[in-house]
Amino acid sequence: MFNQFCIVARAGVTNANILHKTRSMQEDEEKNLSDLSKRFLLVISEQYLNLSGYKLRNAGIISSQSTLTSIKKGIQQPSRKTIDLLCEKYGVDKAWLYTGVRQDTSEVSPVFSESEESEPFTVNHNGVKFYEASNGYRMVVKRVPFCAYGRFINECNTLEPDKMEWGEESFEVPQVVHGKYLAFEVRGESMDDGTRDSFEEGDTVLVRELDRLHWIDGVRFKDYPYWIVVFDSSILIKQIVSQDLKQGTITFHSLNPSPEYSDFTLYMDDIRALYYVLQKKPKIVKF
16 A cells, blocks of 8 residues: 555656646747747737648648747747748738738738739739739638628618728639629627637638529528628628528528527518628737
8 A cells, every 4th residue: 555655656746747847848948939930820820820730831831740840849940931931822911920010000910911012913803803822812802891790780871881991801712713702700609609610709701792693593501501691781690591482581590509599581582682601711819
């Protein structure tokens, strides 16, 4: 019994020492990180672009996942090539990465839409701009200046303000596309159930408008489950779960299981516009 107690006690001391050493090593690694590395790791973190070593390698931004490990440990800094590729692909302000100073102090983050000085590769007939990137194109769309709430709201008197005054949002796409695209910011908790499919407040979604002529053929909600629906002066982001062509109705669902977010049905004649969600960008963390 005594020997067993001694063994357990020694094991506890050993585990405590290991934990202490591990924490010390992590603190040393953080101390060894340069400011450049810290900003680089911040931008690619889950709080921001959410880029893993695997994603960075596949995008050609780093040569291997071990490169990111070395950067995290303070063994090396991100190379100039890595910085250039990251900034080109995701619109990160290069000056901010190198110096910590933003070029445009009106922005809340170091990731911008395409610079006004840059010329787009092409612009489609709906005004959507495309810039060449290392792995396809960066698509720049207008960002609607009111949020896509998860509940019925009335934020403005009209949904047709002067689009020239709207801001812009960029998304990575493999090719130039046609159609009407917009970006909406998500607000509210109705579409947040804690899973990967959730839409959290502050997320931004890229959507494409579905022309009303195609509604009568049946909305492809199995291919595109999540939609922005506009009626009157209200905007919602919901999941479409059914469509009754005879009754002319569409039923919408919230991911949040709370009773206050129950399903509801709208007549298609009462819907002003439908946009299906193509991409989601995590919410921006202010610096």
